[in-house]
Amino acid sequence: MDSNLSDDRKASEEIPPDHTVRYRTISTVDIDTEDLTFRITTSSDIEDLLGSIQKIGLIQPPLLIANSPGYTIVCGFRRIAACRKLGWTRITARILEKSVDRFKTAQLSIADNALQRSLNLVETSRALELLDDFGPDPQQRREAAEALGLPISRSVAPTIKKICRLPLSVQEGILRETIDLSMALELGGLNPATAGDLVRLFDHLKVGLNKQRELLLLVTEIAKREDISIQQLIGEQPLLDMLQKADPDRAIQRQQIRSLLRQRRYPAITEAEANYEKQVRQLKLGNQIQLVPPKDFEGTTYTLMLHFKNRQGLIHLNAKINEILENPALGRILKR
Amino acid sequence: MRISKLFIDRQVVDLPLTQSIQARLDVPAMIVQSARQVHEMVASTPDPVQSGKEILYLSRNQGAFFKRCPGTRHYTCCDYRILHIGTFCYMDCAYCILQTYFHPPVLEYFVNHEDLIAELDTVFAQKSIFRIGTGEFTDSLIWTLWTDVAKLLVDRFAAQEHAVLELKTKTTAIEQLQNLNHNRKTVAAWSLNTPKIIHSEERGTATISARIDAAARCEKWGYPLAFHFDPLIIYDGCERAYIRVIETLFSRLSAENMVWISLGTLRFPPPVKAVIQKRFPDSKIGYAEFVSGSDGKLRYFKPLRIHLYRKIIACIREHAPDVIVYLCMEDDEVWQKTLGFTPADVGGLSHMLDMSAAKHCHLNLDAIPESATTRTAGGLDFTATGGKRQGREVPQSLRVKPGAQHPVGKTQSKS
Numbered sequence: 123m124d125s126n127l128s129d130d131r132k133a134s135e136e137i138p139p140d141h142t143v144r145y146r147t148i149s150t151v152d153i154d155t156e157d158l159t160f161r162i163t164t165s166s167d168i169e170d171l172l173g174s175i176q177k178i179g180l181i182q183p184p185l186l187i188a189n190s191p192g193y194t195i196v197c198g199f200r201r202i203a204a205c206r207k208l209g210w211t212r213i214t215a216r217i218l219e220k221s222v223d224r225f226k227t228a229q230l231s232i233a234d235n236a237l238q239r240s241l242n243l244v245e246t247s248r249a250l251e252l253l254d255d256f257g258p259d260p261q262q263r264r265e266a267a268e269a270l271g272l273p274i275s276r277s278v279a280p281t282i283k284k285i286c287r288l289p290l291s292v293q294e295g296i297l298r299e300t301i302d303l304s305m306a307l308e309l310g311g312l313n314p315a316t317a318g319d320l321v322r323l324f325d326h327l328k329v330g331l332n333k334q335r336e337l338l339l340l341v342t343e344i345a346k347r348e349d350i351s352i353q354q355l356i357g358e359q360p361l362l363d364m365l366q367k368a369d370p371d372r373a374i375q376r377q378q379i380r381s382l383l384r385q386r387r388y389p390a391i392t393e394a395e396a397n398y399e400k401q402v403r404q405l406k407l408g409n410q411i412q413l414v415p416p417k418d419f420e421g422t423t424y425t426l427m428l429h430f431k432n433r434q435g436l437i438h439l440n441a442k443i444n445e446i447l448e449n450p451a452l453g454r455i456l457k458r
Numbered sequence: 459m460r461i462s463k464l465f466i467d468r469q470v471v472d473l474p475l476t477q478s479i480q481a482r483l484d485v486p487a488m489i490v491q492s493a494r495q496v497h498e499m500v501a502s503t504p505d506p507v508q509s510g511k512e513i514l515y516l517s518r519n520q521g522a523f524f525k526r527c528p529g530t531r532h533y534t535c536c537d538y539r540i541l542h543i544g545t546f547c548y549m550d551c552a553y554c555i556l557q558t559y560f561h562p563p564v565l566e567y568f569v570n571h572e573d574l575i576a577e578l579d580t581v582f583a584q585k586s587i588f589r590i591g592t593g594e595f596t597d598s599l600i601w602t603l604w605t606d607v608a609k610l611l612v613d614r615f616a617a618q619e620h621a622v623l624e625l626k627t628k629t630t631a632i633e634q635l636q637n638l639n640h641n642r643k644t645v646a647a648w649s650l651n652t653p654k655i656i657h658s659e660e661r662g663t664a665t666i667s668a669r670i671d672a673a674a675r676c677e678k679w680g681y682p683l684a685f686h687f688d689p690l691i692i693y694d695g696c697e698r699a700y701i702r703v704i705e706t707l708f709s710r711l712s713a714e715n716m717v718w719i720s721l722g723t724l725r726f727p728p729p730v731k732a733v734i735q736k737r738f739p740d741s742k743i744g745y746a747e748f749v750s751g752s753d754g755k756l757r758y759f760k761p762l763r764i765h766l767y768r769k770i771i772a773c774i775r776e777h778a779p780d781v782i783v784y785l786c787m788e789d790d791e792v793w794q795k796t797l798g799f800t801p802a803d804v805g806g807l808s809h810m811l812d813m814s815a816a817k818h819c820h821l822n823l824d825a826i827p828e829s830a831t832t833r834t835a836g837g838l839d840f841t842a843t844g845g846k847r848q849g850r851e852v853p854q855s856l857r858v859k860p861g862a863q864h865p866v867g868k869t870q871s872k873s
Contacts, residue, residue, distance in 0.1 A: 347745035388747050391759050418749035420760055422791050458761075 145183065147214045150206055152192040160196045160231040160252065164244045164297055171204040180205065180213060185234065187227055188220040196227055197234035225256040225266070232270050243303065244293045246272060247285035254283065284310065291318030300325040305334050316352045323356060326365060327376050340383040394419055404451035410439060411446075419458065460512055461485055461548070461565070465496045467517040475569040475605065476516050482604045483514065493517060496564055506562040507737060511548045514604075519568035523577045527594060532752035533787040534801050536720075537808035539590045541578070541623070543607060544568055547597045549628060550661035552738040553689055556595065558729045567601060575614065582618040587812045587821055593626030593647070600629060608634040616641035619822040622717075622815045624684060628663040630672040636679055642819045645717050646676035647684035650707070652699035655691050659741060666703055674710050682818040683715055688722035688786055690766055692746055692758060697769045704773045713778030717818040718811055721767055722786030725757040753787075760792065767796040782814040 184198025195202060196218065205213050218227060232249045235241060241249060249272055257263030267274050273282060281303065285293065288310040295301040300321060301309065309317040320341075324334050345352045355361070364370075364378055385392045398415055407413060414425040426443075430436045446452055464487040470476050471489055480487055490496055496515045503509040523542050529535025544567040546556055556563050568574070581588060592598040592611070602608045608625060615623040616639055625635075626647040635646065648669045651659075656666055664672070673683055685707065690700065724743060731744045748756040757763070767785065774783055784807060785793060790800040801807040816823050 343745045347742050388759075390747050390762055391749070394759070394761065418759065420749050420751055420757075422789070 143185070143216045143218055145214055146217045147212050148186075148193065148217070149212055150202070150210060153186065153202055153215075154189065154192050154194055155199075155202065155206075157189075157194045158199075159194065160228065161199050162231055162235040162241070162245050162248050162252070163199060164242060164248075164293070165200065166203075168200050168204040168207060171200055172207060175201070175204050176208060183214045183216050185216045185218065185230060187218040187222060190220065193217065196231045225253075225258060225262070228252045228256045229266050229270065232272070236270050236272070241272075243282065243296055244285055247282050250279060250283045251286050281307070289314035289317045291321050295321035295325065298325065301334065302331055305331060305338075308335075308338065312352065319353055319356055323365070327379065328372050329376060333376065333380070337380070337383065340380075340387050344383065344387050391418070398455065401451040401455045405446050405449050405455075407446070408442070410435075411442060413455075415455075424456070461514050463488065463513045465490050465513060465515040467493070467515070469518050470516055470569045473569050475571060479514075479516060479567070479569070479604045490515075493564075493566075497562055500564055501562045505737065507557045507733065508550075510546055510560075510562055510564040511550065513565060515564050515566040516569050517566055518570045519573065523568070523574045524581055524590070527591075529787065530753040533789050534785070534793065534807050535787065536589075536784065536811055537806075538594075539581075539588050540594045541574075541590050541592045541611070542568070542595060543574070543592050544601060545595045548600060549597060549663045551628075551663070552659040552661075552734050552741045552743060553691075553724055553726055553730065555726050555730055557733045557737070558727060559595075567605070571610070575610075578614055582621060585620050585822070585824075587816065587823075588621040589624060589811060589815055590621055591624040591626055591647075593624065597627050597629060598625040598647075599627040599631040599634075602631045602634045606634065609638060612638045612640045612644045615643040618643070619820070622819045622821065626684075626686065628660060628669065630664045630668045632672050632676055635676060635681065638679075640679075640681060642680065642682055644681060645684045645815075645819065646673065646681040647686060648673055649686045649688060650703055651687070651689075651691070652696065652703055654693070654695075654699060659691070659738070659743060666706070670707060670710050677711055677715055682717045683711060684717045684719070686720045686722070686786075687770065688720055689724035690721060690770070691724050691743055692762060692766060693742070697766065700766075700770055701773045704770065704777065708777035713781050715818070716778070716781050717814050718782040718784060719774060720784050720786045721770060722788075723758050723763045723766060725751065725755045725787065727755050731756065752789075763788070764792055764795050767792065771796055782810065784811065 180201060182198075182201070184201050185196040186193035186198075187196050193215070198215075202213070218230075232252060235245060236249065249270065250267060253263045253266055253272075257266060264274055267279070273279050284307060285296065285303070288306055291314065292301070292306050292309050295309075296303065296306050301324060305324075309320055312320070320338065323337070327333075327337075329337065341352050341355055344350075345355050348355075356365075361379065361382060364375060364382070367375065381392075398419075402413055405413065410429045412425075412427040412429075414427065416423055428436070428439050430439055461483060462485060464480060464483055464485050466476055466480070466487055466489050468489050468491055493515070496513070500506050500509045500513065519542065521542075525540045525542055527535065527538040527540055529537075544565075545560060546563045546565045547554070548565060581590075592607075599608060611623055611625075612635065615621060622643055622645055624645045624647050626649060628649050632646070635644075638644075650666065650669065653666050656663060673685075677683055687700065687703075690696075724746070728750075734741055734744045747759045747762060749759050751757040758766075771783055774781065783797065785796065790802070793800045801810065804810045812821075815821060
């Protein structure tokens with residue numbers, strides 16, 4: 123049996139028995155393609171459909187609802203776009219009467235998507251939001267969500283619902299898996315253009331969540347302290363140059379950008395760290411001795427770590443320690 | 459200050475102080491079964507910190523009134539004692555740690571004063587030197603709007619000779635201090651900051667000039683004074699601004715009447731940062747160069763603290779070489795690099811402050827062996843011979859030895 127046909131029947135069965143659906147051939151110009159009320163899918167790609175519709179025809183007619191003077195799309199946004207692109211002026215569609223309850227219409231739209239494939243996070247969010255928009259009460263909305271396989275947990279569902287209200291660039295970031303849900307929600311607190319710039323920055327640098335968080339914190343705090351916008355900061359030299367470098371080594375670029383931002387956010391601390399490293403280099407410790415400063419130079423206790431395998435090795439290090447003690451760089455380190 | 463509602467714990471409804479406060483406040487009152495009822499109400503509001511400032515909860519202090527100040531072992535603590543008269547404050551400082559210290563914070567006043575007085579009598583009976591303040595969990599003087607607490611405490615302290623009371627405030631609510639026979643056992647103290655910080659980070663507090671005016675009136679009424687530059691906040695131009703405050707301070711007040719000046723840079727537990735960001739979105743104080751201190755609090759990177767302390771100490775020393783300056787919650791390295799000595803050099807910070815209190819407030823030193831009171835450090839003579847022994851006044855010292863140059867002065871002249 124043709125699987126599409128089977129799904130079509132399944133979807134038709136979801137139509138409540140008290141409302142009839144009629145097959146009609148209608149003009150494509152009567153379809154309001156601007157009304158995205160019931161759109162669930164995040165895909166706008168129609169290339170895959172063009173070939174199949176051209177060869178086989180429209181196997182599963184879209185579902186529309188009468189909405190004088192024309193029709194609103196309930197299911198089949200991509201199919202209708204493909205038909206229009208193919209130059210079809212008339213298509214056969216399933217038409218719901220204008221009087222059909224909008225909550226039930228919303229469920230049909232969700233079912234058409236959710237029963238054929240797994241919804242991504244943005245689609246799940248749109249589906250939950252759709253139920254919220256038309257569901258008469260929380261109990262009915264919850265039951266509908268459960269029946270449609272949508273998340274209903276009180277700890278998860280409210281968070282997911284927020285996604286479809288985030289700037290489009292952030293939603294796209296989620297779909298491309300550049301950012302995860304927690305980062306998306308953090309970016310959602312920023313203005314849409316800034317959020318978009320940051321998603322592009324993360325995408326460009328190919329950084330994971332922890333580094334994203336660090337970069338976000340750095341740029342946010344620098345911007346607030348200096349009374350500039352994050353966009354202005356990202357657009358400044360030399361950061362911009364670094365980002366625009368052709369064929370960059372991502373690892374080096376990530377390191378350079380992190381250092382640059384950290385230096386600007388913590389000028390005194392980074393300077394002290396650099397000075398410390400400079401003095402330690404002058405001690406010529408080698409790879410068997412490590413001198414660890416107090417954390418953030420707050421305490422006063424330094425740690426000297428020795429790596430050796432035998433008595434001879436320790437004797438060698440002992441001599442090395444005596445050299446270190448004579449080195450003026452040690453005095454400069456301890457004097458701070 | 460906008461107290462919109464009074465909550466009265468059922469245990470204290472009939473206390474005369476409760477009725478007196480209720481009469482003075484004249485706002486709707488509600489009797490509650492327990493603190494939980496008040497806390498739940500406050501916690502359910504969109505901004506519990508703000509809500510906690512707009513109600514007043516009268517209750518019985520179930521614990522001790524007399525407590526040790528909660529210092530940490532990582533930094534030098536002054537061994538201050540707290541007289542716990544109430545909690546929180548109607549003023550609104552961005553950096554206030556009370557915003558996260560209590561869950562939720564609520565303006566609460568303990569009305570079982572008979573217990574407070576009994577505890578104070580026990581403390582006084584020990585005949586040990588104590589420095590006691592009411593301004594740790596609240597502002598000392600905000601309560602004078604509705605109670606006679608300042609008068610009560612000043613009178614009690616005046617009648618003994620071993621302990622001093624420090625009333626620490628950011629207000630000018632000093633009217634109750636006038637015409638009291640304080641016997642110099644109460645120190646009137648102000649937290650000071652620059653006009654810019656007061657304007658942007660200390661909502662509802664008195665201006666710097668008003669605070670200094672109030673201090674001048676207290677000095678005129680014979681009170682010893684103290685000042686706390688805490689928190690010192692780093693921003694562009696802060697050094698010049700703090701120096702201007704110090705210059706104004708010494709142009710209006712007598713250094714000889716200052717029991718101590720404390721310095722402490724901004725520090726707070728990490729959760730306070732989020733509260734500042736939420737409640738003070740325009741504030742920039744959370745975006746400085748902080749590190750996690752040994753006590754877990756965020757504090758400025760040590761060299762930045764040292765730099766600011768040096769500038770301020772040098773300025774204070776220029777105007778008042780003899781005044782006792784101490785650092786609040788800093789380690790020996792910072793003390794050495796800014797003041798030129800460590801607390802241990804002078805017998806400990808607590809001892810140093812006790813001796814200054816003894817000198818300025820004429821405390822009885824009989825309980826302290828004379829051998830423990832002779833110290834010099836960092837070009838300063840800390841020989842603590844002020845105060846009284848066996849009823850006699852003893853010569854006052856605690857001053858810079860003639861010709862001694864303070865190490866901070868040396869540092870300044872080098873740079």
